[in-house]
Amino acid sequence: MARSAIDIASHLLATAIVLALPCSAGGEELRLYTVTGDSISESLTGLLGDATHGRALVLERTNTCILCHSGPFPEEKFQGDLAPNLAGSGSRWSIGQLRLRLVDASRFNPETIMPSYYRLDGLDRVATNWRGKPILSAEQIEDIVAYLATLRD
Template sequence: MMRTACLAVAGLLLAASSGACEEAGSYVVTGDAIMEPLVGGKGDPARGAALISDRQRSLCTLCHSGPFPDAHLHGTLAPDLTGVGARLLEGQIRLRVVDMKRLVPNTIMPSYYRIAEEEGRRVATAWRSKPILTGADIEDIVAYLTTLKG
């Protein structure tokens, strides 16, 4: 009896969360930017550069090109990130990495700071219940991208 009740509750919770996304942490969007860092302090640009080049972790170079190693592996689906630090402010870059879908709902760029619980076949099991990148990872990437001025 108890097992049946637990299974019923688990089923209801699973159904209620189906298709839901949560934020990994809180932030405030002002216009087209997140002005405050997701975690305390500035990120590390060197770590951000390494993350961008890591095709298994950040996935940035699957779609973007830029001044990164292995240019022959860069994607062409998304804007070139060369000079992004001159085109966008730090907070604008942060929002684009956190949740580009807020600005362009039909973008193929994932929301790196959202937790995809059960989005059906589009979310691999390894990525469920956690964000793609942590707040610290995002701050490192933002710190690096803001250095790309030209």
């Protein structure tokens, strides 16, 4: 069912500041973040991510990035074609926009098939062992953002 622009705007305003909630990463809580427009400008950890580790996470099949996305990964035979190619991500989107896309892609497209990697509220069809847990930690989000920001071509 399609959502109206007013419903989407209300959702964005109602969830602009996220409260701390339990997290799977060693019992830590979800970090506070503020959505401003179409981005999260501040790092979830207060630090820059590790781009090398971020690349490894993107290619790790358990995080599912390359199951849907393709990119500049010549060593990977099988890459997805359901979502945009990651090549040039750092040129197309700011670091804050990349961060919000990973945290909660549904803010850009409520019908997206991309998971919300750092959100717990309002999710449907969550497997029992993932309930109350984000898919990625704040550190992993920042590492992936750091890597995607390097993809300029």
